[in-house]
Amino acid sequence: MLRNYKYEPNKLEVFTTEILGSTVLQFYYKKYIKSLELKDNEKILDFCCGSGSLAKNIKRLNPKSKLFFSDISIRWHNLARIKLDKFSKVGSVSFSSLIDSIYQKYDRIIVHFVIHDFPNKLHADIFKVLIANCKSGGVINIREPLNDNHGFKLFQLINQLESLQELTYDYEIRDIPLIGKVVDVLCCKK
Numbered sequence: 416m417l418r419n420y421k422y423e424p425n426k427l428e429v430f431t432t433e434i435l436g437s438t439v440l441q442f443y444y445k446k447y448i449k450s451l452e453l454k455d456n457e458k459i460l461d462f463c464c465g466s467g468s469l470a471k472n473i474k475r476l477n478p479k480s481k482l483f484f485s486d487i488s489i490r491w492h493n494l495a496r497i498k499l500d501k502f503s504k505v506g507s508v509s510f511s512s513l514i515d516s517i518y519q520k521y522d523r524i525i526v527h528f529v530i531h532d533f534p535n536k537l538h539a540d541i542f543k544v545l546i547a548n549c550k551s552g553g554v555i556n557i558r559e560p561l562n563d564n565h566g567f568k569l570f571q572l573i574n575q576l577e578s579l580q581e582l583t584y585d586y587e588i589r590d591i592p593l594i595g596k597v598v599d600v601l602c603c604k605k
């Protein structure tokens with residue numbers, strides 16, 4: 416089902432995301448990235464990277480990291496590619512290759528404000544793709560909004576995680592200025 420799902424942002428969404436990503440969200444991104452404690456030797460995937468602002472800040476803060484990015488949207492993917500072109504040790508990965516999990520697996524997969532934007536019926540498929548692309552012993556960092564009008568219910572996510580034999584997980588709820596209530600989930604692949 417995920418294979419047939421298509422999403423492209425409209426021009427207004429691209430414009431506002433670019434403006435926010437290069438201004439007020441800079442401080443937020445940096446704080447989030449520091450909290451992940453990334454290591455130079457990790458092979459990292461930014462899953463559904465959007466405009467690439469998060470990935471760009473990862474490279475600024477961790478220039479030696481091996482970072483790969485992908486998005487289901489061709490428009491987002493191309494915008495991220497333009498932003499990340501100038502950095503070394505950065506690779507673009509097509510979303511279909513993640514679905515087929517045909518490349519080497521990742522030590523860490525970052526999933527930031529992504530799952531809640533997909534229809535509920537595709538969440539199980541997304542977790543299948545994440546698990547298939549994560550190395551054994553690797554980590555999946557998920558952050559999702561928990562706001563009433565934007566985001567999803569925590570129990571949906573927990574139910575999903577409980578059904579997965581391949582992962583152990585822990586989570587923390589935070590209230591972040593400007594962003595609102597979020598859940599941070601740290602998943603480890605067995």
Ligand SMILES: C[S@@+](CC[C@H](N)C(=O)[O-])C[C@H]1O[C@@H](n2cnc3c(N)ncnc32)[C@H](O)[C@@H]1O
Binds near residue numbers: 486488530
């Ligand atoms: C809010 S963006 C997050 C991008 C990036 N991870 C970040 O934090 O900047 C949501 C992501 O979900 C994907 N997506 C899939 N279906 C979507 C939908 N119906 N609405 C919005 N985004 C959707 C987009 O392509 C994008 O990669």
